[in-house]
Amino acid sequence: MTGVGPDYPGDLLAFARDLTRAERAKLAELRAFLESEVRPVLVDRWERGDSLADFRRPLADLRLLDDPAVLGDDGRPSRLYRGFVTVELSRLDLAMSITFGGQVGMFRTLVHAGGSPEQIAAWDPGILDFTFTGCFALSEPDHGSDVAGGMETTARRTADGWRITGRKRWIGNATISDNLVVVAREADGDRILAFVVPADARGVTRRVIARKGATRMVHNADASFDDVLVAEGRRLPRIERFADITRAFRALRGDIAWSAAGMQLGAYAAAAAYADEREQFGRPIAGFQLVQDKLVRIVANIAQTLALAVRTTTHPIDDDVSASLVKLIAADRLRESVALAREAMGGNGILLENDAIRFFADAEAMYTFEGTREINTLIVGRALTGRSAFTR
Known part of the structure; x- marks a missing residue:
């Protein structure tokens, strides 16, 4: 990305370039907050398993989703911008994305999809400012x-x-x-x-x-x-x-790809920085073919995952098969990328201070929730063959 806004090393196809100047500026605010306030305590909190709930209200104060500067003619932020909000949060840590997104994404979506106009009017302001969680x-x-x-x-x-x-x-x-x-x-x-x-x-x-x-x-x-x-x-x-629950969450299915892309971008940044600083045999390991191969494979996975995510902004998911395919691919690419990032660091890759192991562990949760790989495979397989393999 050039000009105002954060850079995304690893986004070689420059998907972020299509963000507006105002959207980039707001994402820069978000990253500045995450880097100054959350990152310094991240490792200790992860090790202790402490909640990130105390960061919700400061995030709400940033007005990420209701700042007039990022709202379109329909009064809503663009899908691309919302996706990159998820990228920013997940790039730091998946828990940060879930802590914020579980409220303004999952909970808010359910209220909007299932609630009456009166309920939405009464609860929505509190959902956005985290006074009604x-x-x-x-x-x-x-x-x-x-x-x-x-x-x-x-x-x-x-x-x-x-x-x-x-x-x-x-x-x-x-x-x-x-x-x-x-x-x-x-x-x-x-x-x-x-x-x-x-x-x-x-x-x-x-x-x-x-x-x-x-x-x-x-x-x-x-x-x-x-x-x-x-x-x-x-x-x-x-x-x-139950179909009403499924309908409500179709709007969120693309978030899986955005989260997976953000985690891969975070893992890539950690691996690339480590490779540039770590010396073996008299020179930085970034100059070794084996390490470069790992970095290239991570970036290729990022490109595929972001391509899926961006596709969902122009063609929102409105069926279960597409959602399952997106989740399956994004989770597979994520799992491979975080393993490669950890591997590029050798034994030091299991140290929390080097970040990769956080993404490595959290990828296992992403791989499983919102439908295991096996279940998503069965959904896609049923669509391809016309035969259900869920039961005998």
Whole structure:
């Protein structure tokens, strides 16, 4: 990128060049904040598994998504700019992207896709400035990929609202959110419903899942709902089938590629800087063919991943097959790139101070969430052959 805004070493095809001057300036603000405020504490926080929740409000103060300077004629930021916001956050650390994006991406998307106009008007300002925080509670202890057909959490209609009973697992940002969008099966019907449940409601418990080896600064949680009373006004009325959940998240599928691209750019920057400084046999290892091969392969993977991401800005994903293909490719390229970055550093690659191992570990989470590689392969395979291999 030239002129105002941050550079992206590793983006050899210069996808970032299409950003406007105002968008570049805002991204420069974001990077300056991340480098000055977050990076100095990143390694210690990652090692301890500390949450990054205290950085949410300062990020909100940057007005990344509602600054008039970056809004188009439709009152929204461009998809390309939003993608590079995700790149900037993920380039530092995936947890930073999840901490911010889980709120203004996932939670906000659910409210907009499933909420009434009155709910959206009441909650959206607080979502953007992080005074009304939320997360998404879908997966369960015994149901991950098959949750659509095996959901055990139920919602029972009563005279005073709805009574929700069940358990959810792997819920990101659950312990740092004021609300949980809980997806439940209607107890006396066949609908799949969604509720914005206050985290402090009687019967709600949340417990951080400890001893994780990836996304350590994201506090995934086990959440339990013991006959929790929720008012009808907190049900998202436009969600009545699992297909409505899928529809809501199609708009976010491209974010997987943006996150994967950002992580690869971060891993590449770490590997390239290390290779330039580290000397072996009397000269920097950046001059060795074996190291250059690794750097080139990472950059090639970045180009492929960014190409997928940018494609989703001009052709938004509106089907499950494309989403699965994007996730599969982006996760594969990410996994290879972070391994190459770690490998380029030799034994020093496992030191947190050299960054690569953070991306290496967190890539395993990216490889699995939003559908494992195997599940995404089955979705694409079914589309290609017309035959489902999910069950015998």
